[in-house]
Amino acid sequence: MTDAPVSVPTLAGAGPEGAAPPAARSRSGPGANLWRAIRHNRKAMVGIALLTIFIVVSIFPGQIAPDDPQAEIFDPGRGPSWHHLLGTTAYGQDIFSQLVWGTRLSVVIAFAVGGLATGLAVLVGVSAAYLGGLGDGILSLITDVILVIPIFPLIIVIAAYQKNAGLFTLIVVLGALGWSYGARQLRSQTLSMRTRDFLMAARVRGERKLYIIFFEILPTMTSLIVAAFLGGALYAVLTAAGLQFIGLGDPNSQSWGTMLYWAENNEALGAGMPLWAIAPGVCVALLGAAFALVNYAFDEISNPALRPVRRAKQRATR
């Protein structure tokens, strides 16, 4: 990302970064600017560190967790010990192993839904702004309707008819319903850019519409696109955990929400196995917090006014 040979200004501007002087915006690796801004932002670094840990765990669960998460082979309801870092469930499964193996599903859902929702948001938002007129009216109306219809109950209704929501259904439904906020923002940003000089120039050069959209408009909206992705991922993590918690996920799959479902069914908190319910919740919260922190940090990076005051002063003097 830092040393990519940039012939087109891929990350140029990376959002309305008022801080970057115009000269730095040109071809001298604008990605480097973005990376420096991220490195100097503590919230972004904490969020990225957390995300990295979760991703690594989700790729190599077998190397980290000692036991088969499903195997009911231990003494049930044990407290934490050296062999079972977080104790065992009422079924005699190792809680730590369940936690580690459950990471994968949450991470996959987060990234898949985030990606799908972002793609749709870009598609709908940019085309609405570009089509204008009736097309814009219809697309905007659809966006607004999906924005205000309570999505979680709707997903529950769909899951109820499906008996339970498998991974594929979950990702498609969450992605198909989670793009509206991003689309709305991208639309208004695109609208506000339509008359900018550099787009005029591209049009005068006779570039095709698709080229203008992909290589001129989209790069300037990186921060909005990243925000749409992170927001979508956060919402996917929480919604999926909620669905699994009420038993509408796949009960045989290994996930944090399913752990919470079984813990609640066995009244783990009252029956002296609090870690069974606390640990997966902590993981959901941490993964969610990771996305939220990076998202907030991006807000600060693209809008310097929001940065913590003290550091803003240091910057000014440097």
Next chain:
Amino acid sequence: MRYVVRRLGFFVVTLWAAVTLNFLIPRLMPGNAAVAMMAKYRGRVNPQALHALEIAFGVNNHQSLLAAYVAYLGNVLRGRFGTSLTFFPDAVTHEVLQALPWTLALIGITTILAFVLGTLVGLLSAWKRGGMLDSVMPPIFVITSAFPYFWIALLSIWLFAIKLGWLPQNGGYDYTTTVGWSWTFVGDALRHSILPALTILVTSIGAWILTMRNNTISVLSEDYVRMARAKGLKPWRVMWTYAGRNAILPNLTGFAMSLGFVVSGAILVEFVFNYPGVGWMFLQSVENQDYALMQGLFLMITVTVLLAILAADAATAILDPRTRDMR
């Protein structure tokens, strides 16, 4: 005026979309769950009710889709959502209306409280830039706003009800008291609502604080705020009527958009606390495959959210003269 009409039009369109989804979802799903449900209830409820459900879900009838749709719309307009199988022979409408006051009291009041409190704290922290509030708070609330509601609910039950024994674990009231407007009942209901209310408050307030803080910071650099200061107005007046009034506008729009999020969290909170409101009943109906009740409740939730959004729109129109003049 045109603004109000526009928003009302949007309200109608969204409502129509929700009703249509409600009609289409059972028909689009592979493998007819409604048939399985009816097989389960056959013999236990009277044939007439089952026949009504067959029409509602498009089972065993040779009506065209369009005719079924028109009939369905007609039923919805007249408030007929069929018969609940769980609470047979009560009509769905009757059940929904019983659960609604609980939810409105718990979630309605808590959400408004969270919004007002969060907006105030956000405004104050942005006003005193770099102060205690401003430097400690953002990271904390970024993190709490990512907490799953139901997990906070579980934790608060564990801590305050099981470990400390201060408050009741679940339910909306003590089942030994009689329901009515007596002091004992109201006090008891209040006691039962403290934990769920705190759960919703703690998890939802962060988002309001952060957006209000960020809006205020942007507004504070506007010329009209500088102008107000230059005029020598009292600081609190600048804060309230110049900065606050303008910064709250995006927060009101945000209110409309985040409401769905709050509602989904609240459904799970009611579920965890066995709180006898709409959310709890909704999940009960899912569990019992009581599809008529489930879909009636889904519409109910949608209508409530839409009404709240209309209220936020009205507030925007009052606070922002531009929406009244333009558009």
